Amino acid sequence: MILSEQELIEIRRELHQIPEIGMEEFETQKKLISIIKKMNNEWLEFKTWKTATIVHLRGIDETHTVGYRTDIDGLPVTEETGLSFSSKHKGKMHACGHDIHMTVALGILSFFTEQRPNVNMTFIFQPAEENASGGKQLYESGTLDSWMPDEIYAFHDNPGLKAGVIGCRQGTLFAGTCEIHATFTGKSGHAAFPHNANDMVVAGAYFVTQIQSIVSRNVDPIQSGVVTLGHFNAGTTGNVIAGKAQIDGTIRALTQEMNLLIQKRVRKIAESIAESFECEVDLDLHQGGYYPVENNSETTKEFINYMMSTKEVVFEETKPAMTGEDFGFLLSKIPGTMFWLGVDSPYSLHSEHLAPKEEAIMKGVDAMTGYLQARMTKLSKK
Structure with a gap:
């Protein structure tokens, strides 16, 4: 079951209605698992740690593992978007767009459950990015050890970029x-x-x-x-x-x-x-796990080259931002790349009015499935 654009939009709206604070994402985890269980499980298995869900796909070549991480928590913000699918949880909102992050991850995962990847893949649905260094906690728990990625990718939505634009840079992306x-x-x-x-x-x-x-x-x-x-x-x-x-x-x-x-x-x-x-x-x-998000030179070069050479992708080189992200801790342990996905909103991240444009979802899925296929083809030949 490869999730369609309409199915992904419906999933995003369901997730948007149930934001939860870090390490309290029980309803979110339940929803994610219910979707994952409907996917082809021929080469899929998953496990949980607290409110985290880790999914592993066995690739054709099992000597290498590529990781993909999404955060799943919301913020203690009262939503003021006026959307028909606004938060049902009083005083809580996906004001940082993690509902978009999760939806794109599910779209990518669904693709590779039907098109077996050339190498292993580990998908990390990580709690507590906003408040409790969830990436650091998960890594140090040992839960990832048996499925530890050799390289890892993630994105953050960016209201300042047009919907679907991919932004990235060599070096530090976030402070x-x-x-x-x-x-x-x-x-x-x-x-x-x-x-x-x-x-x-x-x-x-x-x-x-x-x-x-x-x-x-x-x-x-x-x-x-x-x-x-x-x-x-x-x-x-x-x-x-x-x-x-x-x-x-x-x-x-x-x-x-x-x-x-x-x-x-x-x-x-x-x-x-x-x-x-x-x-x-x-x-x-x-400081906890909020290290600088310092992109690995090799994976980022591969990523940027692919995005720039793919005609369906609009790519922009971005400047570093002083915002924080606990993906920096994982990048201090695992080489990888974080990038921006444009969602085109006049309101900033963490705003009670933030309403990302949903056309970014499928563009993000398509760009990343294409890149990951190309990257894993190259890795399987090494």
Whole structure:
């Protein structure tokens, strides 16, 4: 059963109505498995880990395995699209387009259940991309070990590209991210007697100010880095000196080396502020599996060459983006390529109004089945 365009659109709309937060995708997993079970199982088998579903296809040549990964989770966003198939789960939405991701993956999978692949294939329906480094958790669980890909592919939908356009680049596609959570603790007191207190508004303000020097004075000007502090909470009222300040933010960098350098500078500044103000600091720098999405040079060259030479495909070379994606962790372990699929929307990813154009689905399926066939033919001859 190769899924038709209309069947894929219907599946996408069903998935769109049941978004679930990471590691809670039980209904989504059930729906995916029900579709997979209807496919030809002559060379197909699957297993689950928590809310992940891993499908393995035995190829004609079993000496090589090509992987394809899709994420399956939604976001805690209240949908405002007005679509007839809007989310049925209050306060949750596929605002990042993972319903499109899953649908394309099912289309590709259905093709290769009828056209046996030249080499093995492993399809990964991965939970918790948005909130809990699901790719890292799945990899470290050992569930993939027996079906581990030798190379792997994935895409993210892009509202800024016309529907069906394939976008990619050599090097880094997405930045690596790291959360900053800093708590400075001093001593509260009366505003009239500052000498009897230890003001954490001032300490926190110095931290915020000093952080601004990292990108301007520690990051190579021809490289990229971002440090944003988006939350500062201290004190209760104007005439009480605050004894605690909570500051939260994010680091973004296009290489893991740069991300670690920025983390090092954030930690040094936090510790120095604590020392100079004689206060305590609790600093949590949490990166998890959100490494930079650094495309492998060989697989990406093959991918771009195919897309550029295929007349049915519209290809654009894209710039790196400072958004994060936990596929970066899998790429740090398995060579592979991530790309963009255009969905042509005036609204950004994570917007409550995001409504990807569905004509992108079949174009994505056709482009990837064509590429994977060509790639696996080449691999089977090595």
